[in-house]
Amino acid sequence: MEILQNLGLGLATAAEPVNLLFCFIGVLLGTLIGVLPGIGPTATIAMLLPITFGFEPATSLIMLSGIYYGAQYGGSTTAILINLPGESSSAVTAIDGYQMAKQGRAGPALATAALGSFFAGTVATVLIALFAPPLTEVALKFGPAEYFSLLMLGLVASVALAHGSVIKALGMIVIGLLLGLIGSDVNTGAQRFTMGFLELADGVNFVAVAVGVFGIAEILRNLEDESDREVMVKKVTGLFPSKEDFKAAWAPVVRGTALGSILGILPGGGAVLSSFAAYTVEKRISKTPERFGKGAIEGVAAPEAANNAGAQTSFIPMLTLGIPANPVMALMIGAMIIQGIQPGPNVAVEKPELFWGVIASMWIGNLMLVLLNLPLIGLWVRLLTVPYTVLFPAILAFCCIGVYSVNSNAFDLYAVAAFGLLGYVLVKLECEPAPLLLGFVLGPMLEENLRRAMTIFRGDPTVFFTRPLSAGLLIVAVLVLVVVFLPSVRKKRDEVFQEE
Amino acid sequence: MxxxxxxxxxxxxxxxxxxxxxxxxxxxxxxxxxxxxxxxxxxxxxxxxxxxxxxxxxxxVGKAPSPMTGVPWRGLILILGAPVVFGLTLRGLGLGPATALVVAISAFASRRATLVMAASLTVGLTIFCVLVFSFGLGLPVPRIGPWLTF
The missing domain is CATH 1.10.287 (Helix Hairpins)
Structure with missing residues (x-):
């Protein structure tokens, strides 16, 4: 049993005291920012990237991933208790969770969310362990043509599954790709679009882009509306769900886990889409759909299981192919590159302790999260009383120091301001920033593989269609694009996201 | 139209x-x-x-206009200005004073900011940041820069 051996290696890595400590710090931070509305895992991970510089690669990735799935747990607490999603992925949880809380059943709602998430996390960990190795095998056989087509598919799919206008999202991807090309050309050394700035020779600092587009733009958006957050927190009593609750919740948890695991793997999927889809499914198959929106426990159990499953399985394409499914995974890739690791199928072969350590740490992290979330719920609730006015200067100070520490270069701070402005303008125009970040990470890879493919195949662009694997991937990409533009599908897609 | x-x-x-x-x-x-x-x-x-x-x-063209929310101009200028000021002053003033500037500037980005709150926030966060980043993580930047030492 190779998988057991691998998981054993992973557990041994994850159980090293340093890694345990940082796994704990990660999930703790994740819960914290998950609970607080207005600051999400993407911005947090972007801020902390520079700090992880000095860590071992495994330690750094273990902590950063802990933030991501930890935020899924924390987000539900806010959603249930104050009807405000701490994270966008728990927006649907608020619908029924808050109703349960109003009926005095906040305890069971919180417990269902936490236990459902734990179940989903455990299943997703096993799924990653099962599916990552075969995918890696396939990916190792990929040539540049296949890689190019795969990247195209990833980019297209990330647009299709995101919300908002498809055409604008495509535009954002291309802007990201172009920004990613700034700097010295790898093949010729020519300076591209650097406008004479020596600081841009190595390209635009990834952390500056991420902090600007996600962190700064997010603060500005929050400053638009400074209305009061109502914190109505009654004492949470009777944490444990009754027998009836368990009976009603287990099937939705299983379905949510399955749906979330599948959607998480798809580019553009991940936690947000998973939770929306799971809620829609539960409502549709329920015998009593009228209970939804009025405190149905299924409406909490399914999306919470789904968002955690989705958050975790989105690691599969990142770990095996080096392709990020969502902005958080793009940041993970950034973290690997900072550490000097070339993301892609080679990671599993060359650094098994890193690869399996991260996977095993997820299960440990999930266990910590259940323990952190249920008994300490009172503490998290109190956190909600911290006003945003206090929060964002702290965020900004951490961002500034963090960005500077990557290269010890003041230029990166000016880049933060510039990308903050760009990000805010684009958000105002309803252009999602996530595709831009994906494009930015993938731009150099896309160009490199295109050039290599063209050199190998003598400048013949038809290779992408004559090599079967590559052609297959491109056909899927075209199909995805066609399907999204079909009017009927478009309507459905809007429906899924409208409840936000 | x-x-x-x-x-x-x-x-x-x-x-x-x-x-x-x-x-x-x-x-x-x-x-x-x-x-x-x-x-x-x-x-x-x-x-x-x-x-x-x-x-x-x-x-x-031909699509119905969608409502725009207002732009928080004061916040926009202060929030975007803070990292620039930090970049300009970090080497000269050192980590402590530069951090204090960032916090002070950004604290006023909110329309609800009060002087007392901004001041206490500045002091608290500056101490915290210097402890964590300079003493804790060993960031190679002087705590008090050459512009302030004679």
Whole structure:
């Protein structure tokens, strides 16, 4: 049993005291920012990237991933208790969770969310362990043509599954790709679009882009509306769900886990889409759909299981192919590159302790999260009383120091301001920033593989269609694009996201 | 005739960015598909972006306008200014004073900021940041910079 051996290696890595400590710090931070509305895992991970510089690669990735799935747990607490999603992925949880809380059943709602998430996390960990190795095998056989087509598919799919206008999202991807090309050309050394700035020779600092587009733009958006957050927190009593609750919740948890695991793997999927889809499914198959929106426990159990499953399985394409499914995974890739690791199928072969350590740490992290979330719920609730006015200067100070520490270069701070402005303008125009970040990470890879493919195949662009694997991937990409533009599908897609 | 300014503006921005990158490829070798120069791929992308920009623009015409929320101008200027000030002063003033500046500037970005709150926030966060980043993580920046030591 190779998988057991691998998981054993992973557990041994994850159980090293340093890694345990940082796994704990990660999930703790994740819960914290998950609970607080207005600051999400993407911005947090972007801020902390520079700090992880000095860590071992495994330690750094273990902590950063802990933030991501930890935020899924924390987000539900806010959603249930104050009807405000701490994270966008728990927006649907608020619908029924808050109703349960109003009926005095906040305890069971919180417990269902936490236990459902734990179940989903455990299943997703096993799924990653099962599916990552075969995918890696396939990916190792990929040539540049296949890689190019795969990247195209990833980019297209990330647009299709995101919300908002498809055409604008495509535009954002291309802007990201172009920004990613700034700097010295790898093949010729020519300076591209650097406008004479020596600081841009190595390209635009990834952390500056991420902090600007996600962190700064997010603060500005929050400053638009400074209305009061109502914190109505009654004492949470009777944490444990009754027998009836368990009976009603287990099937939705299983379905949510399955749906979330599948959607998480798809580019553009991940936690947000998973939770929306799971809620829609539960409502549709329920015998009593009228209970939804009025405190149905299924409406909490399914999306919470789904968002955690989705958050975790989105690691599969990142770990095996080096392709990020969502902005958080793009940041993970950034973290690997900072550490000097070339993301892609080679990671599993060359650094098994890193690869399996991260996977095993997820299960440990999930266990910590259940323990952190249920008994300490009172503490998290109190956190909600911290006003945003206090929060964002702290965020900004951490961002500034963090960005500077990557290269010890003041230029990166000016880049933060510039990308903050760009990000805010684009958000105002309803252009999602996530595709831009994906494009930015993938731009150099896309160009490199295109050039290599063209050199190998003598400048013949038809290779992408004559090599079967590559052609297959491109056909899927075209199909995805066609399907999204079909009017009927478009309507459905809007429906899924409208409840936000 | 109706026009959705938001989409139209997005289209125009796409076109402008495409144009800037296309201009930037002027000084680069374009090459052929077989031997791609550094300008080849960016030029193709700029073309695609321009096309997307025009489509976005055309689709905006005749679409109902969508409401825009106000821009928090004061916040915008202060929040974007803070990292710039930090970058300009970090080497000279040192980590402590530069951090204090960032916090003080950004604290006033909120319309609800009060002097007392901003001051206590500045002191508290500066001490925290210096402890964590300088003493804890050993960031190689002087705590008090040369501009302040005589």
């Amino acid at each position: 109706q026009i959705n300014t938001r989409d139209a503006a997005a289209g125009v921005i796409f076109i402008v960015i495409a144009g800037l990158f296309a201009l930037g490829t002027q000084e680069l070798t374009i090459g052929t598909a077989l031997r791609m120069g550094p300008g080849y791929f960016p030029l193709v992308l700029a073309g695609v972006l321009g096309l997307i920009g025009f489509i976005t623009l055309f689709k905006a």
